Amino acid sequence: MGATRTPRGKWIEEGLRALAAGGPEAVRVEVLAQALGVSKGGFYGYFRNRGVLLDEMLDTWEYEVTESVIEQVESGGGDARTKLERLFAIVAASADGPVRGPTADIAIRDWARRDPAVAERLRRVDNRRMEYLRSLFSSFCPDEDEVEVRCLLTVTVRIGNHFHAADNGKRSHAEVMELIRQRLLA
Structure with a gap:
């Protein structure tokens, strides 16, 4: 059985939480993955890069x-x-x-x-x-x-x-x- 992926919305929510805590500089893939308890590889299944995540957070x-x-x-x-x-x-x-x-x-x-x-x-x-x-x-x-x-x-x-x-x-x-x-x- 394959691993369960962390939903896209969880990455966005965690990104907004990091933004609120430390500004846009605090929104880093490694930090978000750690907060979610997952590897950062799952991030790239949803987002091409950090800029795309920031845009989707704002959306x-x-x-x-x-x-x-x-x-x-x-x-x-x-x-x-x-x-x-x-x-x-x-x-x-x-x-x-x-x-x-x-x-x-x-x-x-x-x-x-x-x-x-x-x-x-x-x-x-x-x-x-x-x-x-x-x-x-x-x-x-x-x-x-x-x-x-x-x-x-x-x-x-x-x-x-x-x-x-x-x-x-x-x-x-x-x-x-x-x-x-x-x-x-x-």
């Missing part, structure tokens, strides 16, 4: 943080506020994930500062996120300026929340996040 990340999330939100139906509630829940639940979690997002943002192709992909992702949020907020908020503010606050809180270390006065972090949610949905 996976882009799909997972845009279209996949939007499909999940839309599949549940409901009005725009219901969809935003679902979106916020999906994002909160993915906080520790290797693909949708904030550490991958932050690592890709850092990488984009040094790589124009990654910067263009990041711009596409952020534009897709904003476009989707506009479609939701504008259905119950007639003021275009207010829609734009709510969209930017939503995305900024998602990204910046990971960096926030200050105390929240008399409130817990969860309480402040609930206040933000209420304000965005008002």
